[in-house]
Amino acid sequence: MAIEAVIWDFGGVFTTSPxxxxxxxxxxxxxxxxLIRRVNATDPDTNAWALFERNEINTARFDELFLAESAALGHxxxxxxxxxxxxxxxxxAMVEALKACKARFKVGCITNNVVSEHSPGQDAGQRMAGAMGQVMPLFDAIIESSKAGVRKPDPKIYLMMCELLAVDPAHCVYLDDLGVNCKPAAQLGMKAxxxxxxxxxxxxxxxxxxxxFGTAA
Known part of the structure; x- marks a missing residue:
């Protein structure tokens, strides 16, 4: 079926992977x-990372919970x-690809993130603000987990984007650096x-x- 929209993750796609x-x-x-990935993969719907990305806890609580979860794994x-x-x-090269897609298709971004006041530090926050500042204005629609109260891989967040873009999942391409986030997109009919x-x-x-498209070189 013809492609009508290209939907993107942000971190690990437009920026190097954390x-x-x-x-x-x-x-x-x-x-x-x-180790950090293992902590985040343990109880992935209810752990500190999940709660933080849904904006259900603040930075101080995340600090405590992540410490406890990593300690439970021995470190x-x-x-x-x-x-x-x-x-x-x-x-x-990814930004240029986004611009090329935008000229032909609808483009959206679904990102699991934390709210700005939870910024991990001025320098890091400024770097990310600079990257996001260059990319985010290009999208027709953006869904941030910390604002939506739902995060990938919950299928609801993909359907929310399709509704915003007024497209059927079967007419979408979805890009993400995590296979666990690509799976529900594919199950909904997207080309992941x-x-x-x-x-x-x-x-x-x-x-x-x-x-x-050009290459990374």
Missing amino acids: FEAFNRYEAEKGLPKD PVPGREVLPLLSGMLRP IKVVDVDQTLAELAALTGLT
């Missing part, structure tokens, strides 16, 4: 690799030290692309949209 920063932190602290990590790791570097690297992503997006 997982890279997580791994650097773990190496610096002598922690097991992927205590304060939540306040994890938040600054979320900022990433902008990927210009798991973002592994920029060149792979642009090749798959080109195949689905018929557009031509």
Whole structure:
């Protein structure tokens, strides 16, 4: 079926993945690799990360809960030290791809995030504000988990975006760096692309949209 909309995740798609920063932190602290991801994957609908992204707890409570959850896995990590790791570097080739898609299709963004007053620190907040400031005005519709009170991979958030864009899921492409977030999109009928690297992503997006994109180089 013809594509009418391209829907994007933000972090790990337009910016480098926070997982890279997580791994650097773990190496610096002598922690097991992927510990932070393991904490976030434990009780993924009710843990500190989920509550924070739905704006159900504040920064102080996130700090406490994440510390307790990581301690339960044998390696205590304060939540306040994890938040600054979320900022990433902008990927210009992905921004150009978004602009090309916008010229032909409707474009939307679904992002699991935390509210601005929970910013992990001025420097990190400024970096992310700069990246978001360049990208967010390009979208026709944006859904932020912290404002919507629902987060990926809940299918409701994808349907909310389809309603905003006035499109059927079967006419959408969805891009995300997490397979767990791509799965419900695909189940709804979207053409899901798991973002592994920029060149792979642009090749798959080109195949689905018929557009031509540059490369990461």
